[in-house]
Amino acid sequence: MRAERSPAESDTRDRIVQAAAALLQRQGYEGASVKPIAQAAGASVSSVYHFFPGGKQELAIEAMRYGAEEFSRVLARGLSSSPDAAKAVAACALLQADTLRESDWTDGCPVAVTALETVGRVPGIQQAAIEALAHWQGMVAAKLETCGMPSPTARALAGTVIAILEGAELLSRVTGDDTPLNDAAVHLAQLVQSSLN
Amino acid sequence: MRAERSPAESDTRDRIVQAAAALLQRQGYEGASVKPIAQAAGASVSSVYHFFPGGKQELAIEAMRYGAEEFSRVLARGLSSSPDAAKAVAACALLQADTLRESDWTDGCPVAVTALETVGRVPGIQQAAIEALAHWQGMVAAKLETCGMPSPTARALAGTVIAILEGAELLSRVTGDDTPLNDAAVHLAQLVQSSLN
């Protein structure tokens, strides 16, 4: 019937990537082992190695890319929520707080843990993390420029905005309390506002 | 001769804790295994289990406390570097950038990776992380209050200050570039300054 690619198998590959992304952001690279990933995806270990001949490392890189895109969409939604960059950036923090709270403090940034854990030891993962962070920074910088901020200033501030989001998420996840992210939202707006003057 | 406690054995215990702290912040909880820790400490595995009957978990908790105190000293040095809270907080970021750069991006926050990795799964570690973060936040808040900021405002802002430090360190470590921390220093000063008005 379908002549897309195959009957329904490529669906398995997607499930594996999603399950890997979920486990990676909860337990990190070393903590998320292959068997539980396959189990969570409703697949078998052989399927994992069939679709990812590069093994766990290749899967982790693709899972990180997948998670990074998901996070990009959340960021995009927050950034487009208001023409005012200060309000938009604050909305990102609040959106993140919602996502995090509703998922019992599990669905956060898919890059932080895995990247920190493997810095300088798994180049492919580090590279994927760098690209994700740069992409997010670019998104925020673009928003800031639409409000008249000069490009270099915007890039630097965007970096700190990402840093605040990452740091506040860390605090919120560890303490199991969304106060840090909510406070960060206020301070983000304040910082951006004072930079636009 | 010495009647302190014992001849030189408790020195071994300290070395184990230090080695564990170092490996934990580089590779996280799952990534830092017991044998390499003992090896790095110049001790044997039996010594680890002799001093820490609770095993890896007990060792990790104490190592995190040790690392957290070290980080507290860096923070204290930065905070006392200027009577102006804005400048003092910025100095913390620059100090962190120095430490990180000089150690080839390894000696950073001893809490972030391990805590994120074990959120909701190793209560003892999470608790130690919460205490460390709260302590640092308290230090920053105290500094802000000396500049006349009301206590609740200071506490909230101090939380975001810690978040920025953590987030910027994440970016710097992953990218291997101290630009995020240097930019964060500028924005930290700016944020605190605008909050003091």
Next chain:
DNA sequence: GCAACATTAGAACGAACGTTCCAACCAGTA
């Protein structure tokens, strides 16, 4: 010297790790 003690080296444990392999399973095509 000897007994009592804390400390250590090294082997050993079962469990879990990432990975590989092969036999069975399906589609779709002839």
Next chain:
DNA sequence: TACTGGTTGGAACGTTCGTTCTAATGTTGC
């Protein structure tokens, strides 16, 4: 029906994990 090629289940590989155990090793007080 047979054949083909992508997909899967399950067993098996060697390695490493955290942990335990037993001797041997100091070191301290008598």
